[in-house]
Amino acid sequence: MQRMQILWAKSLAALGAIPFIAAVVAQFAGMAEYHTTYLSLTYGAVIISFLSGIHWGVYLTHSQEARINLLVSSNLLAILAWLSLLFLVPVTQFLIQITCFIALLFIDRQLAADGVIERWFYQLRKHITLLVILCMLILLWGER
Numbered sequence: 001m002q003r004m005q006i007l008w009a010k011s012l013a014a015l016g017a018i019p020f021i022a023a024v025v026a027q028f029a030g031m032a033e034y035h036t037t038y039l040s041l042t043y044g045a046v047i048i049s050f051l052s053g054i055h056w057g058v059y060l061t062h063s064q065e066a067r068i069n070l071l072v073s074s075n076l077l078a079i080l081a082w083l084s085l086l087f088l089v090p091v092t093q094f095l096i097q098i099t100c101f102i103a104l105l106f107i108d109r110q111l112a113a114d115g116v117i118e119r120w121f122y123q124l125r126k127h128i129t130l131l132v133i134l135c136m137l138i139l140l141w142g143e144r
Contacts, residue, residue: 006120013128019043020135027142037090040139044097047132048081051104051125058116065116068107077103094140098133105129 023040052074059070077100084096105126112122 009121010124013124016047017128017131017135020132024135024138027139037139037143040136041085041090041093041097044101044132044136045081045085048097048100048104049078052078052081055104055107058111062116065114066111067114068110070107073103073107090143091140094136094143098136101129101133101136 020040020043023036026036055070055074059066059074063070080096081100084093084100087093087096108117108122108125111117112119
């Protein structure tokens, strides 16, 4: 992959974390009327589904090299993300989504180890996922 494409991917991934960061900033600024919990959880479900879609694409192009059935795992995680929105308690919603993000990261770690995805992509995913989880934990803490 060319340098410019990698730079674009890194930039877009970083921009994708902005709604989570903005929710944390809004929470600490006392902007509860903007429903930061709801907005971050719905965005989290979208991102989990997006990452699950990436796994579908990886499976369709590299099914022989993948030791994990990405079709099953990605569907389960996308459905879990959606189900998390049906719970009425934000603590449960955040914990389910954090678990989904961690599961997706472990799958990516395995894919990188197997040479199915590029190492730079896994490193990018790791850094952004850790940032997102940190934001979610801060938002969860603010819910107490």
